[in-house]
Amino acid sequence: MRSSQRVYTYLLTILFLLFHAATVAAVDSDDPNSLEALAEAGGKYVGVEACLQCHESQHKQIIRESHGQSADARTPFAMNGCESCHGPGEKHIINYIAAGDKDPATVESALVAFSGAKASPVEAQNTMCLQCHQGGSMLNWHDSLHEIEEVPCSACHNSHKPSKVMDRETEAEVCYECHNDIRAQTYQRSTHAIREGKVVCSDCHNSHGSNGPAMLTQLSINDNCYECHAEKRGPYLWEHYPVTEDCSLCHRSHGSMHNFLLNKQGTNLCQQCHAQIGPDGTGHIRTFYDAWDKDAKRGRSFLGRNCANCHKVHGSNHPSGPNLLR
Ligand code: HEC
Ligand code: HEC
Ligand code: HEC
Ligand code: HEC
Ligand code: HEC
Ligand code: HEC
Ligand code: HEC
Ligand code: HEC
Ligand code: HEC
Ligand code: HEC
Incomplete structure (x- = not known):
């Protein structure tokens, strides 16, 4: 073997070992927020009847919602009931029974909680929802700013009661909890009729992420604008470069101090x-x-x-x- 060949084989072996070690490590390392780890932490599945003993009110709420329809084979209630989202409840129940009259705040929950002081890490919460919600509007969830910034599904969705975010009239209230600056823009001199509810956030944005900029439902800002202002697409005999390039060179999207949502006034x-x-x-x-x-x-x-x-x-x-x- 020529020496250059030997070096080559040697390098390949190291690469192979490195790669192998990495794959082994990935399998061995137990991510505490993976489905398997969460299931293991909770013990056994005990069924809805067991939860009902202490949580009747939650049960009453959810059976009115789409998640509580056991006749639909795809829903949590056709599977592990409450535990489809909260994870297996055996240890939770044992802990609370053993605690007796102790202050519940001092008891370890052992299942996935979505709110309050014992809320699980965001990744654990979202893992539970993503079991069933992957395709469709969720296709770009991974890499969306909401995922990267660790916004939990439950910031926008309450799975026990109707979600405000699913109603065009109340959707924006949910967004304003974190995007108050956008609310302020809708009070400016010229706006996109967002306050009147004629145009809502989800007409332009997919909160679950998208292939376009700023989580727009379209691939570009101009495609977004053409969706409702088709006449601006032309074709014109004489085009104006910035218009075909990017409407936001002259216009704001949510509100402006100037007429026609313009970013500057008059000749400026x-x-x-x-x-x-x-x-x-x-x-x-x-x-x-x-x-x-x-x-x-x-x-x-x-x-x-x-x-x-x-x-x-x-x-x-x-x-x-x-x-x-x-
Ligand atoms: C023996 C009674 C009992 C049973 C049975 C029970 N829980 Fe709980 N659970 C509690 C108590 C007590 C709390 C604390 C409530 C509080 O802080 O007000 C609690 C809290 C919770 C919480 C909030 C997180 C926390 O720990 O504070 C969730 C979620 C929950 N239970 C889900 C379930 C589910 C799902 C089941 C069925 C698998 C279940 N529980 C069965 C007693 C019970
Ligand atoms: C579709 C998933 C899902 C199912 C099924 C479900 N829950 Fe929840 N649960 C949630 C979410 C999400 C929240 C947080 C709601 C909020 O934002 O206030 C929650 C909140 C709770 C809370 C308050 C503490 C917490 O985790 O925020 C309790 C207690 C609870 N659920 C118990 C139950 C019981 C009991 C059942 C079955 C009767 C059940 N849940 C079924 C998703 C679910
Ligand atoms: C076991 C599967 C399963 C899990 C787990 C699950 N869902 Fe669902 N979800 C469904 C099904 C099925 C529907 C009904 C879809 C339909 O009608 O087309 C649904 C509907 C919804 C809807 C639509 C509107 C409505 O009726 O509220 C939202 C929002 C939603 N789920 C959010 C969540 C969130 C958030 C979680 C986690 C807390 C979650 N889901 C966990 C299966 C699941
Ligand atoms: C920043 C707010 C926000 C977050 C975070 C969010 N959603 Fe949504 N979700 C919405 C809005 C708004 C709609 C309604 C969209 C529409 O009407 O076009 C919606 C609709 C849905 C629907 C029903 C219709 C559809 O588009 O499939 C499901 C299911 C759903 N969300 C699941 C989830 C899950 C699972 C997560 C977490 C992984 C999540 N959402 C996180 C805002 C959010
Ligand atoms: C729990 C807080 C929270 C809620 C609720 C929330 N967001 Fe966000 N959102 C964020 C964070 C954090 C970012 C990233 C930092 C930023 O741009 O402010 C973000 C970013 C965005 C962006 C910019 C994305 C980009 O690529 O530049 C859009 C668009 C957006 N959110 C829309 C919405 C809409 C629409 C709603 C309501 C349906 C909503 N958000 C609700 C926290 C939230
Ligand atoms: C008519 C379409 C349209 C509507 C309706 C709309 N947006 Fe936007 N939004 C855009 C466009 C286009 C951009 C990217 C260009 C820009 O920054 O103005 C954007 C950018 C954003 C950003 C990131 C940049 C920034 O300004 O912080 C956030 C956050 C945001 N929108 C939130 C919202 C919320 C919340 C609502 C509902 C109250 C909403 N948008 C309604 C079109 C819209
Ligand atoms: C979901 C539909 C929709 C989308 C998408 C949309 N618009 Fe609009 N836009 C409207 C409606 C509705 C009006 C109000 C029309 C009226 O009152 O006659 C409007 C009005 C306007 C106005 C006039 C405002 C005024 O003060 O008179 C401008 C400028 C404008 N849009 C620019 C844009 C730009 C730029 C985009 C892309 C970032 C865009 N629009 C995307 C629906 C939309
Ligand atoms: C973001 C930059 C930008 C803005 C803002 C802008 N333009 Fe232009 N405009 C251009 C470019 C680039 C051309 C093409 C110049 C060329 O081909 O030499 C052009 C071409 C023109 C032409 C055609 C004549 C020529 O030289 O080709 C006129 C007329 C014109 N613009 C008027 C306006 C008016 C009126 C405004 C304000 C409402 C405006 N422009 C705002 C960039 C801009
Ligand atoms: C060079 C700056 C400039 C660019 C780029 C631009 N606009 Fe405008 N736009 C204006 C001005 C100035 C007005 C004020 C009314 C007028 O003079 O036509 C206006 C008015 C509007 C109006 C309201 C009045 C009407 O004509 O219906 C809409 C809607 C609009 N623009 C949409 C768009 C869209 C969509 C794009 C991108 C395809 C775009 N604009 C790009 C400067 C611009
Ligand atoms: C009173 C009408 C009028 C006003 C106001 C006006 N223009 Fe013009 N503009 C014209 C005419 C007419 C031409 C064609 C000149 C020719 O053919 O001799 C022209 C040509 C142009 C051209 C192409 C030739 C050149 O000079 O580069 C540009 C760019 C332009 N205008 C920009 C502007 C801008 C920017 C403003 C505002 C500051 C403006 N115009 C205001 C009527 C006007």
């Missing part, structure tokens, strides 16, 4: 990019004179005029050419 909006043209028309290819003010260097009729008075900013089919005239 255009000067972000057309800096050579001043608010008085300086630098503009043509100036516009008032009939009685021919000596004025700059036309007064330009002053105070909005660029959009003469230009069709979203694109134009005007025969006079590429100047986007109305």
Whole structure:
């Protein structure tokens, strides 16, 4: 064997060992939030009847909801009942029985809890829900900012009672618990009728994650806007570059201090990019004179005029050419 070959074989062996060690380690290391570990921590499954002894009120609530329909083979109540979500309850019951009159706060729960002082780690909570909810709108849950920032499903969903988040009228209240800044934007001068409930967060966002930016249900900001403002897609004979590029170069999504959800007012909006043209028309290819003010260097009729008075900013089919005239 040539020496270079020997080095090669040696490297391969090390790589193999490293890889093998890594896979063995992955199997050996017990993630305390995995389904298996959570099941082991709880003991045996004891069934709904056992839980009922001490938790009648929770039972009354959930059998009115879709999760409590035992006739539907896919629901928790067609499987392990309460324990489909909370994990096996044997140890929990033993602990509480053994505790007698002791303060419940001092007793170890031993199952998956979704709220209160004994709430389990977020990953453990979400593991339980993800058993049944993987496809559909959940496809991009992993890697979504909500998953990365450890937002539990139960921050938005209460599985015992109807969730506010599932009702268009109350959905935003849930979001505002963490996104209060967005609420403030909906009170600005121009908004997207979010407060009136005509447009809701989930018309534009998938809270479970998406393939687009900002968890938008569409692949890009423009695709999102075209969904409801299809006429802005054109096609136009003369397109305006920023419009086809990204509507948010000029517009805010939730609210703005200026009309039409614009991010700047009047000529300032255009000067972000057309800096050579001043608010008085300086630098503009043509100036516009008032009939009685021919000596004025700059036309007064330009002053105070909005660029959009003469230009069709979203694109134009005007025969006079590429100047986007109305
Ligand atoms: C012997 C009575 C008893 C039984 C049976 C019982 N629990 Fe509990 N459970 C309690 C007590 C007591 C608490 C503490 C309540 C409190 O703090 O107000 C509790 C609390 C909980 C909590 C909240 C987390 C915690 O520990 O504070 C969950 C979730 C729960 N039980 C689920 C279940 C489920 C599911 C079953 C059936 C598998 C079950 N329980 C059976 C007595 C019981
Ligand atoms: C679909 C999953 C699911 C099922 C099935 C379920 N629960 Fe829950 N449970 C939850 C979630 C989620 C919460 C948190 C609700 C909230 O946000 O206030 C909760 C809350 C609770 C609490 C309060 C402490 C805590 O964990 O937040 C108790 C006690 C409880 N459930 C008991 C039960 C019992 C008893 C049953 C069966 C009759 C049951 N649960 C069935 C998901 C479930
Ligand atoms: C054993 C399977 C199972 C588990 C575990 C489970 N679900 Fe479900 N869930 C279902 C089924 C089945 C439906 C009904 C779907 C339908 O009607 O198409 C449902 C419906 C829902 C809905 C829809 C609307 C409604 O009726 O409330 C939400 C939201 C939901 N689940 C959230 C959760 C959350 C959060 C958890 C964890 C706390 C969870 N689920 C755990 C099976 C499960
Ligand atoms: C940030 C809030 C939020 C979080 C966190 C969240 N959801 Fe949802 N979920 C929603 C909203 C909003 C809807 C309603 C969407 C709609 O009407 O288009 C919904 C709908 C659902 C539905 C029913 C319809 C559908 O889209 O399939 C299920 C099931 C569901 N969520 C499960 C989960 C599970 C499981 C988790 C955790 C892994 C979770 N959700 C986390 C906000 C959230
Ligand atoms: C429990 C807190 C919590 C709730 C409730 C919540 N979010 Fe979030 N959300 C976060 C955190 C944390 C982030 C990441 C940091 C940030 O951008 O603020 C985030 C980020 C986002 C983002 C930005 C994603 C990105 O890629 O830039 C959107 C969009 C969003 N949330 C929408 C919603 C909607 C819609 C609701 C209601 C259905 C909601 N959130 C409810 C905590 C929450
Ligand atoms: C008409 C569509 C639309 C609606 C309705 C909408 N959003 Fe957005 N949202 C967007 C777009 C587009 C972006 C990305 C561009 C931007 O940042 O403005 C965004 C960005 C965000 C962000 C991340 C950036 C930031 O500004 O913090 C959060 C968080 C957010 N939205 C939350 C919400 C919540 C909560 C609601 C409901 C109250 C909501 N959105 C309603 C379109 C919308
Ligand atoms: C879910 C539908 C929907 C989506 C998506 C949507 N809009 Fe709108 N938009 C509306 C509705 C409804 C109105 C109000 C129309 C009316 O009152 O006539 C509106 C109004 C507007 C207005 C005028 C606001 C005013 O003050 O008069 C602008 C500008 C606007 N949208 C821009 C956008 C942009 C930019 C996007 C993409 C980020 C977008 N829209 C996405 C539904 C939507
Ligand atoms: C170069 C800046 C600019 C860009 C980029 C832009 N807009 Fe506008 N938009 C404006 C101005 C200025 C107005 C004010 C009314 C007018 O002059 O047409 C407006 C008004 C609107 C209106 C309300 C009035 C109407 O015409 O219906 C909607 C809706 C709108 N824009 C949607 C969009 C969408 C969707 C995109 C992206 C495809 C977009 N805008 C990109 C500058 C822009
Ligand atoms: C985000 C940057 C940006 C903003 C904001 C912007 N434009 Fe433009 N605009 C461009 C670019 C890039 C071109 C293409 C220039 C080229 O082809 O030389 C263009 C082209 C034009 C043209 C066509 C003439 C030409 O030189 O091709 C007119 C007219 C125009 N813009 C007017 C406006 C008006 C009016 C506004 C404000 C409502 C505005 N623009 C805002 C970037 C912008
Ligand atoms: C009173 C109507 C009017 C107003 C107001 C106006 N324009 Fe124009 N603009 C025109 C006309 C007409 C042309 C075509 C010039 C020609 O063909 O001689 C033009 C041409 C342009 C061009 C392409 C040629 C060049 O000069 O680069 C740009 C870019 C432009 N305008 C931007 C703007 C901006 C930015 C504003 C606001 C600060 C604005 N316009 C305000 C009428 C106007």
